[in-house]
Amino acid sequence: MALKKLVAGNWKMHGLSSDLAEIKAIADASGAYPGVDVALCVPAILIERASRAVPGFAIGGQDVHFAEKGAHTGCVSAQMLLDAGAVLTIVGHSERRDAQRESDAEVKSKAEAALSCGLQVILCIGESLEVREAGNAVETVIAQLAASLPAQSGGRLSVAYEPIWAIGTGKVPTVEEIGEMHAAIRRKLEDAFGQEGGDVRILYGGSVKASNAGEIFAVPDVDGALVGGASLKAADFIPIVGAAAESRPVEGARAIA
Numbered sequence: 237m238a239l240k241k242l243v244a245g246n247w248k249m250h251g252l253s254s255d256l257a258e259i260k261a262i263a264d265a266s267g268a269y270p271g272v273d274v275a276l277c278v279p280a281i282l283i284e285r286a287s288r289a290v291p292g293f294a295i296g297g298q299d300v301h302f303a304e305k306g307a308h309t310g311c312v313s314a315q316m317l318l319d320a321g322a323v324l325t326i327v328g329h330s331e332r333r334d335a336q337r338e339s340d341a342e343v344k345s346k347a348e349a350a351l352s353c354g355l356q357v358i359l360c361i362g363e364s365l366e367v368r369e370a371g372n373a374v375e376t377v378i379a380q381l382a383a384s385l386p387a388q389s390g391g392r393l394s395v396a397y398e399p400i401w402a403i404g405t406g407k408v409p410t411v412e413e414i415g416e417m418h419a420a421i422r423r424k425l426e427d428a429f430g431q432e433g434g435d436v437r438i439l440y441g442g443s444v445k446a447s448n449a450g451e452i453f454a455v456p457d458v459d460g461a462l463v464g465g466a467s468l469k470a471a472d473f474i475p476i477v478g479a480a481a482e483s484r485p486v487e488g489a490r491a492i493a
């Protein structure tokens with residue numbers, strides 16, 4: 237048995253009150269796929285309204301501060317996310333690592349703060365095109381993972397491999413490249429967490445669409461997807477959830493407790 241797949245949407249800086257109907261459409265349609273965990277990470281200001289609109293459906297944040305509270309203008313704590321109804325959060329997305337200059341150490345602190353509050357965490361890692369072309373993608377991503385990993389998985393950690401050059405570009409690594417990276421991530425997780433490292437879901441992100449989701453989900457150690465643009469509309473997102481539901485457990489995959 238493979239791990240239960242997680243298909244999470246990252247709405248980034250998209251979404252107004254008028255989009256609550258789309259969130260409801262996605263939540264309702266996801267109900268047809270109980271074999272897949274589905275989540276939407278929406279702008280912080282929409283979390284409370286979204287979680288009230290779709291009780292029982294997983295709504296998450298896109299970032300969290302590492303401190304419990306304090307003088308951090310414009311920031312949101314893990315407790316605030318929980319209080320608003322979130323059950324998960326993304327940390328370390330490349331858009332934040334880049335634009336907000338977030339370091340691996342900061343990402344690790346954010347993951348630990350969120351896990352210790354009871355949130356699920358999707359920790360993002362991924363290489364630039366320059367690194368990929370230089371042939372250093374695996375070692376670079378594994379070093380980034382090692383430096384960003386929380387001390388414990390808490391049974392609530394997922395890792396999202398998102399090559400920066402594949403985000404929003406329509407470019408996707410080959411299934412061999414995805415397989416090589418996910419296998420290396422799995423080895424690192426098992427080194428760090430022992431047996432529990434086998435139960436951490438490893439998501440792929442970067443230009444996932446209905447047309448490529450099936451082949452990506454068939455790659456060993458791909459336990460789901462983190463989807464940007466194609467998560468904004470139920471018509472684009474639900475077929476990706478459907479592809480996850482149809483993907484068969486692959487030989488050699490691990491069971492989750």
Ligand code: 13P
Nearest residue numbers: 246403404442443464465
């Ligand atoms: P796209 O699916 O739009 O390429 O975005 C991927 C992403 O960054 C998800 O976090």
